[in-house]
Amino acid sequence: MWTYIKALIIVAVLALFLLHVLGSLRRRSSNKALHAIVLGVYTLSYTLVSYTIGLMQRSDMYVREFSVWAVCLLMLLGGTDNLMAYGLNDVDNWKSFHVRHLIQGAFVVFIVAVYGTASRVQGPLWAILAVNALQSCVRIKSMKMASKSHLLSKSVKPIVDHMQMQREGRLHTNPDTMEGYRYVVAGEHLWKNNAGQPSNQSKDGNVDGITTVDQVWQCKGSLLSSKTGLRLRDVCLSMALSKMLNRRFAGYELAEAELEETRDFVFRGLLAFGDEPCERAFRVIGVELGFVYDLYYTRYPYLYHKARYFGLCLPVAMVTLCSWLTYQLFNKFKGDVSSPDTTVFLMAVVTFLEAFQLYLHMASGWFKVALIRSYIAGQSWCLPRMIIGLLLRLKTLQPWEGKLGQYSLLQHYDGTRRASTCLYFMTLCLVDKAKKGRKRGKLVKLSRQVKKAIVDSLLESKGDLTNGTRSLQKAGVYGRLSWACSPGDGMVTHTILVWHVATTICKQLEPATLGNDDKQRSQVASDLSGYCAYLVAFAPDLLPDHSFDAESMLDKCIKEACKLDLPRGAKKMKSKCEELMKISGTKEDSGAETLVRMGGRLARELTEEIQEPALRWKVLADFWAEMMLYVAPCEDARARAHLEALARGGEFITHLWALLTHAGVLKRCPAAGQDAV
Known part of the structure; x- marks a missing residue:
C-alpha cells in the first residue's frame, strides 16, 4: 500500500506545481485548456488529500516518510498565494473551506505526531505545519475580506467616505502633476472617524499612515523622478484606481463622478501625459485590473493589508523551512541504499515551488507599492537604495495577454462542433454543449x-x-x-x-x-x-x-x-x-x-x-x-x-x-x- 500512497503523493506535488505555475497564468490567458486544468486541480485537491490521508491512517505498515508526505498534502490543501479561490462562489462560501481545512489539518497533525518520531525531521516538520496554519488563516481571512458582506463594510467603505470628504472639500487639481488628487494608494484600514472627520488628519489634509497619489507624485527622490520612475508611480496609481473601482462591485455611489476634475484626470492627464498616452493609459488600467483580480482570487491583498512586508514573511519562512527539511532528509538517507530517494526529490521540488512563489511575491505590484511607500516615508533605511532599485526592477508576467477574441457570423453560421457535442454527452452535461454556428x-x-x-x-x-x-x-x-x-x-x-x-x-x-x-x-x-x-x-x-x-x-x-x-x-x-x-x-x-x-x-x-x-x-x-x-x-x-x-x-x-x-x-x-x- 505504501507504494500506492507514494504515487498519490507524487500526484499531489504535481498538482501543487500546476497551481503555482498555471494559477499565475490564468489571469493573463484566455486559453480554455489552461482554465480547465486549473479548475480540475482546484476541484480535485480536497478529494485527493482526503483519500490519501485516509489511506495513511488505515495503513498497518510503518513508513518513515508518512509524516513528510502528509505535510506535502497539507501544503497542497493550503493552496498558493496566487490562487486563493477559483470563482466568486468559492469566495462567498469561505466558511465551508474553513471547516474542511480544520479537519484535514487535524489529521495531518495526528500523522506527524504518530509517524514523525525521527528527531532529525521533527523540528522542521512542526515548523512547516505552523507556517502552513498561518497561510491557511490568511487564505480564510482573504476570502472573508473579498466576500459580499465584508466588501460592503470594511474593505470599501473607508474609500467611499474618503472620496465623499474630498468632494466636499474640493482642492485645486492639476492632472499633469497629480496635485490635489488624493486617491488612496494604501493605509485606508488605518482610517479613524470622529464625528464624520478623520481624527488623525494633519493641517495639510493628509492623514498619518495613509499614502495618496499626490504624495507619490510629490516625492523628489531619484528612484521616482527618473524615466523608469514614471512607471513606478503608475503602479501606485493603478493600486489607487483599483480601490476606487471596487466601489462599483459593492454597489456604492461614486461621489466624484460628476466633478470636472474627474474628467480632467482622464482626458487631460491619463490620456495626454507621457510619450505614448494611449499605451500608458491602457498599461495603467491593465495593472489596476490585476490588483482587482488579486482582491477576489489571491491572498496578496490581505498579506499587505496588515503590514507592508508581512506578505514577504510567510514565503521566506516557508522556503527556509522546506530547505532545512530537504537538507535533513538528504543527510538522513545519505548512504542508505535500501531507502528510496523519492521523498528527498519531492521535498526539493516543493522547495523550488516555494522559492518560485517567493519570487512572484517580490516581483508583484503589491511588494513594489510597499517598497515605494517606505521610500516616500523615508523608512527605507533598512534596505540600501541600490537594493530597493533592484527589487523594483524585478519583472513578472504582464497582467493581461492583450488579445481580442474574434467571431465571424458569415464564416461560421453553417459550422457544427461535433467534438464539443460528444464531450457534452460524455461528461454528462458538465461541459457546455456547443451551439450551432458558434466557433471562436x-x-x-x-x-x-x-x-x-x-x-x-x-x-x-x-x-x-x-x-x-x-x-x-x-x-x-x-x-x-x-x-x-x-x-x-x-x-x-x-x-x-x-x-x-x-x-x-x-x-x-x-x-x-x-x-x-x-x-x-x-x-x-x-x-x-x-x-x-x-x-x-x-x-x-x-x-x-x-x-x-x-x-x-x-x-x-x-x-x-x-x-x-x-x-x-x-x-x-x-x-x-x-x-x-x-x-x-x-x-x-x-x-x-x-x-x-x-x-x-x-x-x-x-x-x-x-x-x-x-x-x-x-x-x-x-x-x-x-x-x-x-x-x-x-x-x-x-x-x-x-x-x-x-x-x-x-x-x-x-x-x-x-x-x-x-x-x-x-x-x-x-x-x-x-x-x-
Missing part, C-alpha cells in the same frame, strides 16, 4: 492602432457616448446610413450584428491596392467588428442588452443565414459576400427584412455612398471605435460579470469600462440611437 476565431493582438482609434474617439466625444452616429455625421453620410444605427427594437445587439455583417463583406471585397494607412484602418475596423461579434456570441453578459435577448438574436441571425442558401465553406467567403450583396436590399414577403440582409444592404450602400475605399475604411474604423466605447458602460448590478471575466483571462471591454468609470462616464448619451428615428 483566432485571437488577434490588441494593436496600437486599435488603442489609438478608441482613445481618439473618446477624446473627440468628451464623454458623451453615442452608438456610431457621430462618426457618420463627421463623414457626411449620416442621412443615408442612419437607419443602421437606430433599430426599431432598441437593442445594441441589433446594430452590432448589422454592422458586423457589413464590415465582413467590405473586408472580403476590399481592393488589393490599399495603402499602408488604409490597410491599418481596415484592420482596426475588422478587429473591433469581430470582437463585438465575439462578445455577442460568447460574453453577452458584458453588453448592455440582456444576455438571453442577445443570444436569441444571434440564434435568429444564424438561422436566417442558413436559409439564404449561400455558398458553403470558409474558403468561399468572398463568394458568400458577393452573393449576399446581390440578394440584399429587397423586402421579404413578410415585410420584415432579416438582419443578415440588412447587413448586406448596408455594405452595398457603404460602397455606393463612399466610393473611395480609404474614406470608407476610415468611417468604419471610427464607427467601431465609437461603438466599443458605447457598449462599455454598465450598471453596478452587472459589474460582477466583469469580475468573472477577469478570472477567465480578462476582456478588453472591461478595460474600457474601468477607464470610463475613472473619467466619471457611467452612462451613455440618453439620445443615442434615438435621434434617427
Whole structure:
C-alpha cells in the first residue's frame, strides 16, 4: 500500500506545481485548456488529500516518510498565494473551506505526531505545519475580506467616505502633476472617524499612515523622478484606481463622478501625459485590473493589508523551512541504499515551488507599492537604495495577454462542433454543449492602432457616448446610413450584428491596392467588428442588452443565414459576400427584412455612398471605435460579470469600462440611437 500512497503523493506535488505555475497564468490567458486544468486541480485537491490521508491512517505498515508526505498534502490543501479561490462562489462560501481545512489539518497533525518520531525531521516538520496554519488563516481571512458582506463594510467603505470628504472639500487639481488628487494608494484600514472627520488628519489634509497619489507624485527622490520612475508611480496609481473601482462591485455611489476634475484626470492627464498616452493609459488600467483580480482570487491583498512586508514573511519562512527539511532528509538517507530517494526529490521540488512563489511575491505590484511607500516615508533605511532599485526592477508576467477574441457570423453560421457535442454527452452535461454556428476565431493582438482609434474617439466625444452616429455625421453620410444605427427594437445587439455583417463583406471585397494607412484602418475596423461579434456570441453578459435577448438574436441571425442558401465553406467567403450583396436590399414577403440582409444592404450602400475605399475604411474604423466605447458602460448590478471575466483571462471591454468609470462616464448619451428615428 505504501507504494500506492507514494504515487498519490507524487500526484499531489504535481498538482501543487500546476497551481503555482498555471494559477499565475490564468489571469493573463484566455486559453480554455489552461482554465480547465486549473479548475480540475482546484476541484480535485480536497478529494485527493482526503483519500490519501485516509489511506495513511488505515495503513498497518510503518513508513518513515508518512509524516513528510502528509505535510506535502497539507501544503497542497493550503493552496498558493496566487490562487486563493477559483470563482466568486468559492469566495462567498469561505466558511465551508474553513471547516474542511480544520479537519484535514487535524489529521495531518495526528500523522506527524504518530509517524514523525525521527528527531532529525521533527523540528522542521512542526515548523512547516505552523507556517502552513498561518497561510491557511490568511487564505480564510482573504476570502472573508473579498466576500459580499465584508466588501460592503470594511474593505470599501473607508474609500467611499474618503472620496465623499474630498468632494466636499474640493482642492485645486492639476492632472499633469497629480496635485490635489488624493486617491488612496494604501493605509485606508488605518482610517479613524470622529464625528464624520478623520481624527488623525494633519493641517495639510493628509492623514498619518495613509499614502495618496499626490504624495507619490510629490516625492523628489531619484528612484521616482527618473524615466523608469514614471512607471513606478503608475503602479501606485493603478493600486489607487483599483480601490476606487471596487466601489462599483459593492454597489456604492461614486461621489466624484460628476466633478470636472474627474474628467480632467482622464482626458487631460491619463490620456495626454507621457510619450505614448494611449499605451500608458491602457498599461495603467491593465495593472489596476490585476490588483482587482488579486482582491477576489489571491491572498496578496490581505498579506499587505496588515503590514507592508508581512506578505514577504510567510514565503521566506516557508522556503527556509522546506530547505532545512530537504537538507535533513538528504543527510538522513545519505548512504542508505535500501531507502528510496523519492521523498528527498519531492521535498526539493516543493522547495523550488516555494522559492518560485517567493519570487512572484517580490516581483508583484503589491511588494513594489510597499517598497515605494517606505521610500516616500523615508523608512527605507533598512534596505540600501541600490537594493530597493533592484527589487523594483524585478519583472513578472504582464497582467493581461492583450488579445481580442474574434467571431465571424458569415464564416461560421453553417459550422457544427461535433467534438464539443460528444464531450457534452460524455461528461454528462458538465461541459457546455456547443451551439450551432458558434466557433471562436483566432485571437488577434490588441494593436496600437486599435488603442489609438478608441482613445481618439473618446477624446473627440468628451464623454458623451453615442452608438456610431457621430462618426457618420463627421463623414457626411449620416442621412443615408442612419437607419443602421437606430433599430426599431432598441437593442445594441441589433446594430452590432448589422454592422458586423457589413464590415465582413467590405473586408472580403476590399481592393488589393490599399495603402499602408488604409490597410491599418481596415484592420482596426475588422478587429473591433469581430470582437463585438465575439462578445455577442460568447460574453453577452458584458453588453448592455440582456444576455438571453442577445443570444436569441444571434440564434435568429444564424438561422436566417442558413436559409439564404449561400455558398458553403470558409474558403468561399468572398463568394458568400458577393452573393449576399446581390440578394440584399429587397423586402421579404413578410415585410420584415432579416438582419443578415440588412447587413448586406448596408455594405452595398457603404460602397455606393463612399466610393473611395480609404474614406470608407476610415468611417468604419471610427464607427467601431465609437461603438466599443458605447457598449462599455454598465450598471453596478452587472459589474460582477466583469469580475468573472477577469478570472477567465480578462476582456478588453472591461478595460474600457474601468477607464470610463475613472473619467466619471457611467452612462451613455440618453439620445443615442434615438435621434434617427
